[in-house]
Amino acid sequence: MTKGIWVVVEQRDGEIKKVTYELLSEGRKVADQLGEELAAVLLGSGVSDKAASLGEYGADKVYVADNAALANYTTDGYTNVLAALAQKYEPYAILLGCTSNGRDLAAQVAQRLSTGLMSDCIGMELADGQLAFTRPIYAGKALVKACCPDARPVMATIRPNIFAVESAAKTAGVIAEDADPGAIRQVVKEVIKQESTRPELTEANVIVSGGRGMKAPENFSVLEELADVLGAAVGASRAAVDAGWISHSFQVGQTGKTVTPTLYIACGISGAIQHLAGMSSSKCIVAVNKDPEANIFKVADYGIVGDLFEVVPLLKEELKKIMA
Amino acid sequence: MKIVVCLKQTFDTEAKIVINADGQIERKGVSLIMNPYDEFAVEEGLKLKGKDGEVTVVTATGPEGQDALRQALAMGADKAILVDPGRADIDEFTTATILAKAIAGLEYDLIIGGFRAIDDGSAQVAGRVAEILGLPVVNVVTKLEVADGKAVATREIEGGSEVIEVPLPAVITAQKGLNEPRYPSMKGIMQAKKKPMQKTTAAELGLDEAALAPKVKALSFTLPSARAAGRLVPGEAPEAARELARLLREEAKII
Ligand SMILES: Cc1cc2nc3c(=O)[nH]c(=O)nc-3n(C[C@H](O)[C@H](O)[C@H](O)COP(=O)(O)OP(=O)(O)OC[C@H]3O[C@@H](n4cnc5c(N)ncnc54)[C@H](O)[C@@H]3O)c2cc1C
Ligand SMILES: Nc1ncnc2c1ncn2[C@@H]1O[C@H](COP(=O)(O)O)[C@@H](O)[C@H]1O
Numbered sequence: 001m002t003k004g005i006w007v008v009v010e011q012r013d014g015e016i017k018k019v020t021y022e023l024l025s026e027g028r029k030v031a032d033q034l035g036e037e038l039a040a041v042l043l044g045s046g047v048s049d050k051a052a053s054l055g056e057y058g059a060d061k062v063y064v065a066d067n068a069a070l071a072n073y074t075t076d077g078y079t080n081v082l083a084a085l086a087q088k089y090e091p092y093a094i095l096l097g098c099t100s101n102g103r104d105l106a107a108q109v110a111q112r113l114s115t116g117l118m119s120d121c122i123g124m125e126l127a128d129g130q131l132a133f134t135r136p137i138y139a140g141k142a143l144v145k146a147c148c149p150d151a152r153p154v155m156a157t158i159r160p161n162i163f164a165v166e167s168a169a170k171t172a173g174v175i176a177e178d179a180d181p182g183a184i185r186q187v188v189k190e191v192i193k194q195e196s197t198r199p200e201l202t203e204a205n206v207i208v209s210g211g212r213g214m215k216a217p218e219n220f221s222v223l224e225e226l227a228d229v230l231g232a233a234v235g236a237s238r239a240a241v242d243a244g245w246i247s248h249s250f251q252v253g254q255t256g257k258t259v260t261p262t263l264y265i266a267c268g269i270s271g272a273i274q275h276l277a278g279m280s281s282s283k284c285i286v287a288v289n290k291d292p293e294a295n296i297f298k299v300a301d302y303g304i305v306g307d308l309f310e311v312v313p314l315l316k317e318e319l320k321k322i323m324a
Numbered sequence: 325m326k327i328v329v330c331l332k333q334t335f336d337t338e339a340k341i342v343i344n345a346d347g348q349i350e351r352k353g354v355s356l357i358m359n360p361y362d363e364f365a366v367e368e369g370l371k372l373k374g375k376d377g378e379v380t381v382v383t384a385t386g387p388e389g390q391d392a393l394r395q396a397l398a399m400g401a402d403k404a405i406l407v408d409p410g411r412a413d414i415d416e417f418t419t420a421t422i423l424a425k426a427i428a429g430l431e432y433d434l435i436i437g438g439f440r441a442i443d444d445g446s447a448q449v450a451g452r453v454a455e456i457l458g459l460p461v462v463n464v465v466t467k468l469e470v471a472d473g474k475a476v477a478t479r480e481i482e483g484g485s486e487v488i489e490v491p492l493p494a495v496i497t498a499q500k501g502l503n504e505p506r507y508p509s510m511k512g513i514m515q516a517k518k519k520p521m522q523k524t525t526a527a528e529l530g531l532d533e534a535a536l537a538p539k540v541k542a543l544s545f546t547l548p549s550a551r552a553a554g555r556l557v558p559g560e561a562p563e564a565a566r567e568l569a570r571l572l573r574e575e576a577k578i579i
Contacts, residue, residue: 076460100482103447108454110448114417144545188488191484284572286572
C-alpha cells in the first residue's frame, strides 16, 4: 500500500514560498513513477484558505494543521506537529525546502523519527525503485548520490531554485489535522525584517555581487542601481563583508550563502575558490573585472575586462533600453 | 557556566577533491582545519564561560581529529574528548548518537556547535544532538546573550532575523557574525599540551553496532562537470556593455 510523498509547505505570514511549488512539481513526477500519492503538509495559523490552491501544483491531498500556536515558526511547535503527523500516516518520504526553517525542522523531525536526512539536495531520482538524492559536498567540489535504504520516512531538504514550477490542475482534498504543538520552549521575542524592496539572496533569480573592487561601502549604490533594473538581489564577497562595507548576511560563498540564480553578475570579485563554492551552480555567470587574469573569468559565461565603475552604469543603461 | 562545544575537523577550504580508485573521496594528503563555524562556537564558549566556568570540546572522529581539539585547547578550552566511532560508514544520525552519548555523561549549561560543517554541509548534527538529549535548540545564531538560566539568541532567517529565548540547558549553533574567533597565543599553544584530552571509543561508551548503524547510504561520489569556458565580450566599455546586454537577451535568453 502506498503511503505517499509529502512536501512540507514553506510559508511565512501566510505567504507560500516558491520552493514549495518547486518541490510539489518535482515531487509529482516521482510520485507518479512510484505510484504514490503526493501530499502537501501545511502548518501555520489562519492558513487553511491557502490549502486548496496547492493542488494547482500537483498535490493530491493537503494536510492542514491550523493552530494559533503555529503562527510563528518555532522549532518545537513545528517539530511536534510534523513528527506526530508522520507517525500517524507513515509517509514514504518527506521533502522540505533547504531554507532556514526547512533545515531546522528537518533535522529535529528526522532524529525524532530515527531516520536519515539528506540535506541541501539538488537532484532527486528513482534508483532501483527507491528515492535517491544528489547533493553537493565540500562546498560543491564533489557530489554524492545517497539514499535511505531501510529507515522511513526518507527525508530530504532541497535547495530552492533547482526544480522548475509546473502547474498541474489537480483538485486537492483538504484534511484538517488537530495535532498538538505541545510545549514550545522557543519564545519568539522579536522578528526583525530587513527593510528591502529587493528579493532575498537565496530566492533571487538575478544577483548582482560586489567584491573588494567596490573600494568603499557607498559605491554599492552602483550595484543597487543595476539590481533595481533587473529586480535583482545584491550579494558580496567575503572581502567586502570583512571590510565592513555590507552585512555578512549578504556574503556568497563557502562560509556564506549558496545561491543558484539564473543570472549572477560578479563585479570586482577575483573568483577565489571559496567564493565560487557559493555561486558556481548559477545558470549564467557574468564577470566584470579589470584584471584579465582574474579567476572569475574561468567560470564566467560572459566577461568584460574593464573598470566596473565605468562598465556597470553603462550596462544598466543598455539593459534598461532592452527591457523597456 | 559549563559549556560543551561540538567541533569537527574538516578539509581545508583550499583542498582539491579527488575521487580515488575505490570511488571514495581521497582523504590522504589533504590538510585539515577546524570547521570554520566551530571556531565561532569555541570562541563563544570561551566568552561566556566566566570565571569558574569550563569549556569542554568534543569530537567524534578518528585520531586525526586531535589537531582540531588541540587548537581549541590552545584557544583556551579546558578539556577535550575524542570519541572514535570505530567505523567509517557514519552518517549524521551515527555522529549525533555518539556525541549525545558522550555529552550525556558531562555537566553542562549550554552546548554550542557550528550551524553546519563545510565538508558534508548537512546542518543537522547539532540539532539531532539536542533532540536526543531533549534540549531546545536555536540554529544559525549571530548574537547570543545568556543570563538568569536563559539564552536569548538572534537567529538568521531569510530577509532578516528573529530573537528567540530558550531556557538552559540548550543547544545553540553558530553562524558567521557571532564573534571574531581568537588566534591561539604562543602561551596558549604551550598550555594546550598539558590540558586533558580524553580518548575513547563509541564501543567504550556502550554503543553497539545496532545503535551506530547509519540511516543514509552513499551510492556514488562524482566530481561536478566543469563549467564550459565562457568568453570575453570585446571592445571598449560602451560597446562591450551594449553587446553584453544583447547576448543576455538573444543568446542566453535570460532577460
Ligand atoms: C575558511 C575561509 C572561508 C572563506 N569563505 C568565503 C566566502 O564564503 N565567500 C567569499 O567570497 N570568500 C570567502 N573566503 C575568502 C576568499 O578566499 C577570498 O579572500 C575572497 O573571496 C576575496 O574577495 P574579492 O574577490 O572581493 O577580493 P579580491 O580577491 O581582492 O579581488 C578583488 C577583485 O576586484 C578587481 N577590481 C578591483 N578594482 C576594480 C575595478 N575598479 N573594476 C573592476 N574590477 C576591479 C581586482 O582585479 C580583483 O580581481 C574564505 C576564505 C577562507 C580562508
Ligand atoms: N564528527 C563530529 N564531531 C563533533 N561535532 C560534530 C561532528 N560532526 C558535526 N558536528 C557538529 O555539528 C555541526 C553541524 O555539522 P553538520 O550537521 O555535519 O553540518 C558542526 O559544526 C559541529 O559543531
